[in-house]
Structure formats: structure tokens, C-alpha cells
Amino acid sequence: EPEVTQTPSHQVTQMGQEVILRCVPISNHLYFYWYRQILGQKVEFLVSFYNNEISEKSEIFDDQFSVERPDGSNFTLKIRSTKLEDSAMYFCASSEFGAYNEQFFGPGTRLTVL
Amino acid sequence: QKEVEQDPGPLSVPEGAIVSLNCTYSNSAFQYFMWYRQYSRKGPELLMYTYSSGNKEDGRFTAQVDKSSKYISLFIRDSQPSDSATYLCAMSRETSGSRLTFGEGTQLTVNP
Numbered sequence: 721e722p723e724v725t726q727t728p729s730h731q732v733t734q735m736g737q738e739v740i741l742r743c744v745p746i747s748n749h750l751y752f753y754w755y756r757q758i759l760g761q762k763v764e765f766l767v768s769f770y771n772n773e774i775s776e777k778s779e780i781f782d783d784q785f786s787v788e789r790p791d792g793s794n795f796t797l798k799i800r801s802t803k804l805e806d807s808a809m810y811f812c813a814s815s816e817f818g819a820y821n822e823q824f825f826g827p828g829t830r831l832t833v834l
Numbered sequence: 835q836k837e838v839e840q841d842p843g844p845l846s847v848p849e850g851a852i853v854s855l856n857c858t859y860s861n862s863a864f865q866y867f868m869w870y871r872q873y874s875r876k877g878p879e880l881l882m883y884t885y886s887s888g889n890k891e892d893g894r895f896t897a898q899v900d901k902s903s904k905y906i907s908l909f910i911r912d913s914q915p916s917d918s919a920t921y922l923c924a925m926s927r928e929t930s931g932s933r934l935t936f937g938e939g940t941q942l943t944v945n946p
Contacts, residue, residue: 825877
């Protein structure tokens with residue numbers, strides 16, 4: 721069964737450093753998303769992406785964040801200058817173009833900012 | 835007021851019990867409703883989705899949506915220890931491409 725994959729599974733970085741989180745969405749899906757989950761808190765939406773541009777973003781997704789689809793399979797989230805409060809699980813998700821909004825999630829990347 | 839409210843539990847039941855999980859929401863624009871299961875430090879796994887009001891059944895799982903009360907439920911029949919996980923409700927206003935708004939999740943333990 722097709723699935724969303726994410727790399728790395730765990731990323732440790734120093735405050736102020738740039739990180740890039742990578743995702744390979746399900747191949748025939750056209751909508752891509754990033755969510756994050758701070759330990760013990762709920763899953764929060766960051767951004768959605770369609771047709772090579774951002775279609776929606778939350779108030780969390782400020783100028784420190786950017787997304788890109790560099791090729792036909794990968795979807796990336798870049799955090800330019802990490803802060804301690806960016807430590808969280810980051811989930812990529814994708815969905816088909818269709819009647820329902822079923823989003824399929826990857827296993828996540830655990831980001832630890834020291 | 836939170837857009838989506840979910841009792842975090844924890845909920846502990848014996849094997850074979852019927853489990854009822856619930857969420858309430860405040861935004862009447864929500865049209866699409868989903869239930870996800872999440873094991874510790876893993877990604878959410880889609881279990882059920884429904885559109886607007888009504889019931890949907892899939893094996894041991896039944897999802898119900900009551901838009902007039904802004905209330906959704908997930909029932910698990912004949913619960914198994916492997917059902918032990920955190921259950922997340924999620925909902926969106928629009929179809930494809932719309933953000934999901936999640937509840938906080940209910941932690942369920944099914945005891946053998």
C-alpha cells in the first residue's frame with residue numbers, strides 16, 4: 721500500500737541553525753501538507769501546498785519557514801533559524817484531488833533544537 | 835473557546851468492551867470529519883472519514899456525526915489490546931486541500 725515517507729526520523733540541531741525536513745508524498749496525490757505536534761500537545765496545521773504554491777498557511781508558519789517541491793517526488797520544509805520552541809514532531813501529509821479531504825500522514829521527523 | 839474539544843482521557847477498558855470516543859466543535863463551517871489513530875511517537879493513521887451528518891460503519895468501527903449538536907463520535911466494538919492508542923478527531927471546512935483542525939486526542943488502553 722502506498723505511503724508517505726519522511727527523512728530523517730530524528731534531527732538534532734543547534735539553535736539558530738537551518739534544517740530541512742524531507743517528505744515523499746503518495747505518488748498520485750496533488751495536495752501536500754506540513755503539520756507539527758509539540759510533545760503532549762495536539763497536532764497543528766502549518767501549511768498546505770498545491771500546484772507548486774502555498775494554498776494556505778497558519779499563523780505559526782512565519783518567515784522562518786518555507787516549503788518547496790524541488791522535483792517530482794520530494795516535498796521539503798525548511799526552518800531558516802531554529803528556535804528552542806521549534807522542537808516538535810513534524811508530519812508531512814498528502815491527499816488526492818477529489819471529493820473528500822482524506823489526508824495520509826507520514827511517520828514524522830522528530831526535531832530537537834538544543 | 836477551542837474550535838475542537840476532545841476529552842484527553844486516559845480511558846481504560848477491558849478487552850471486548852464497547853468504546854465511545856467523542857469530540858465537540860464550535861465552527862459550524864466544518865463539513866468533513868475524520869478519526870485518526872496514533873501510536874506513541876508515530877504518525878496519525880486515518881481510520882474513518884464522514885461527510886456532513888450521519889453514520890458510517892467499517893468493521894468494528896462506527897463513526898457518527900451530528901451537525902445540529904456539533905458532536906462527533908467514534909465507537910469501537912469488541913475492543914482489542916491492539917486498539918490501545920491515542921484517537922484523534924479532525925475536521926475541515928472544505929474538500930481537498932483544506933487544513934485539518936485536530937482535537938487533543940483521547941488516550942485509550944484496552945486491558946487483556
